[in-house]
Amino acid sequence: MRLKYLTFLILIVGIYACSSFPYGNTNRQYIRQAKLLSKKIVLSPETQSENQLPLAKEWVGTTNFDLRKPNFVVIHHTAQNSCEQTLKTFTLERTKVSAHYVICKDGTIHHMLNDYMRAWHGGISSWGKNTDLNSSSIGIEIDNNGFEPFEPAQINSLLQLLAQLKNKYQIPVDHFVGHSDIAPRRKVDPNINFPWKTLSSLGYGIWFEPDANYQLPTGLSIQHALSLVGYDTKDSIAAILAFKRHFRQDSSRLMNQADSSVLSQLIQSKLKN
Numbered sequence: 001m002r003l004k005y006l007t008f009l010i011l012i013v014g015i016y017a018c019s020s021f022p023y024g025n026t027n028r029q030y031i032r033q034a035k036l037l038s039k040k041i042v043l044s045p046e047t048q049s050e051n052q053l054p055l056a057k058e059w060v061g062t063t064n065f066d067l068r069k070p071n072f073v074v075i076h077h078t079a080q081n082s083c084e085q086t087l088k089t090f091t092l093e094r095t096k097v098s099a100h101y102v103i104c105k106d107g108t109i110h111h112m113l114n115d116y117m118r119a120w121h122g123g124i125s126s127w128g129k130n131t132d133l134n135s136s137s138i139g140i141e142i143d144n145n146g147f148e149p150f151e152p153a154q155i156n157s158l159l160q161l162l163a164q165l166k167n168k169y170q171i172p173v174d175h176f177v178g179h180s181d182i183a184p185r186r187k188v189d190p191n192i193n194f195p196w197k198t199l200s201s202l203g204y205g206i207w208f209e210p211d212a213n214y215q216l217p218t219g220l221s222i223q224h225a226l227s228l229v230g231y232d233t234k235d236s237i238a239a240i241l242a243f244k245r246h247f248r249q250d251s252s253r254l255m256n257q258a259d260s261s262v263l264s265q266l267i268q269s270k271l272k273n
Helices: 002-020 024-042 083-089 152-169 196-201 222-229 236-247 257-272
Strands: 072-077 101-103 109-111 137-142 176-178
Touching (some): 072 152, 137 152, 176 236, 222 257
Parallel strands (some): 101 137
Antiparallel strands (some): 101 109
């Protein structure tokens, strides 16, 4: 009788656990996918080539290697109405979108994907000569509908996370960018309320105030100047809007002397690095 009761109790607890945590199945799918990828990593290089390369018959493996590490951080807003909605979006296969981290309004951080894995957060994007940001970056999504200010708890958690990532992966100070920076023709996140200046003061990104001593050289177009910073300027208006959203927290498309001063300082900073 006691054994039957215990079996029944375990069954009830199991059912309750499954019903109270809706991501058990997707977590198991994550593990399966990670195992499949790990099998590819441990495979030795081929000694025969389909393309008729003159490969040596015997494979000689080097002992000097490690994992490729992320070199950029791309910050997004979710453009959704809740953290739960974003978690669901990122666990549905049909959406084909994901991020390494999601930060909820109360500051809770969901680490959804191993940092060494390639998340699908940047889409078609570029920054300078880097045309595959998904392969070189960590994506951080902040729960925000796209128009509202960011919660202090979110920014506090973000700063803690950025400190960890910068220290762990030695990410350069100017490699902290926004989604609209790398995809100006498609994206507008994070929105104009995002505190880039605060991040820069702590070493996560760069920021300059207008300075009359800095102006763009005569003959250097705004479009060319933006491309020197890293922007895709195929759509020059979109590039200007992305630049002003990030570095001027301004939504207009007109460039004034103050804007040009900041742009000039960004270029000089880029050339120094």
